Amino acid sequence: MSLKTTLTIVESQTQAHTTLNRARLFYTGAALILLLLMLIGFQQFFLHGKAYPGREIAPQIRTLIILHGLTMSAWIFLFLIQPLLIVSRNHRIHRMLGKIGAALAACIFVLGLRAGIEATRIAPPDMVIWGLTPKQFMAVPIISIVVFVGFVAVGVWNRRRPEVHRPMLLLATLAAMPAAISRIESVSALYRGTVWETFLGPPFGMLVVGALFLFIKWLLTRSADRWYATGYAVLALISVLIMRIARTDVWDQFASFLLR
Template sequence: MATLVAPIVRKKRADDIFFTMMSVVQLTIVVVGFAPSYFLRGAVFAPLPSLVVHLHGAVFSSWIFLFVIQSSLVSAGNIRLHRKLGVLGAVIAGLMVILGILAPFGTIRRAAHLPSFFTPESFLVGNVFGIIVFGAYVAFAIWKRNNRIVHKRMMLMANAMLMSPALARMAFPVTSNGFAATIPFMAHHPFLIGVIPLAMIVALFIFDLLTQRRVLAVTLIGGILFWATDPVSDWIIARPFSHQLVLWAQHHP
């Protein structure tokens, strides 16, 4: 006698939906922020100032797209492929830290134009310190890769560390009196550069409260360290060492 077996449909967990949606939000911020200077100018074919900047753009883009793919794979239940691609992700993350340090030094050396809310010290130290913190978050996430709860949260917070450069470059086309122009949105609202990434951490706090009935230790500790990044970075920027580092970057190839 034949029996009909209903296919097993994997029920999505709340965190599958939340983390996938957050990865898409982060991807959107990066694409919009770097669209004028990178994506709409041909990406790897864009006229960028140096090989390091080209590599930085390609590796950064690969990471953010891979992050969305990885989140989607977990949501779809394809853990095997997620783990295989995780090896590639670890390599890309390592390259990001190296290039994320070299790129701002190159920007200072070229005396490139910086947004009005940056000083050379804040640009150099802020970017270098941020990418180092990103690397630390990713390293911890990789170490805890078998702990789904910790791994997902650390990766989300690591990616939130990458949002500031994209946010700082956000500009939107407008037309005024028949002339096309581009408005650097964040130049008028620079506080949002720090508020939006922090809002992602707050969203994670709220998600924990709704799904776990408490804020998990990894979210609490990771969130506090995330919040402390700006004050620590500001303290370093105010030290004479930061100015000396800028002078060194300006005069050394």
């Protein structure tokens, strides 16, 4: 093997190693951003034990909301810890926490469904949320939590394929973020009353963050992440459809079934 060939191989391996480290840095940074957004969006919950925008949590669902909030918070913290464990080569702990994460996702699914249904059950019928009645708005948390579990399932199934596993879990976490981001007044005020509010509703801010992640990942690695891009396109399409589905007779009948 010639010296030139050897140098080319070494250079290629160095570039691949650098790209891999930047990808790991990206997921750690993304997790930190989502954690910060969650803490800001739910600051009333974390600091005062209250619902947005500072009202008391209804006694009928208080325990349920607290459990859902705690499990979702645990998920975000776990999502931050996992890439750090890979960087530090603690693969065994990473795999062990992965099993805990799968069980946590199942709990989030059950609690999220119940929270969406029970919150709708006690909401005043004439209440309007993002231009929707309570029964219509229930489509947002219900469909979002189903999408969350769907991305988690794909990520867990591909746990031995990091190029699929990591973006799917990031997309799962993003799918659960509209509730936090839409509660950040400085963010929601930017599009409240515009066509974006009618078109996308609460997921708008989450989709902007997701698009920024896609751009930042490209800047760091100089390569297109087709798995993340494809998953993001699916997430965006579902987000657009949620506001349409919520106003259909089919959803009204399904929501009535859930509320019985």
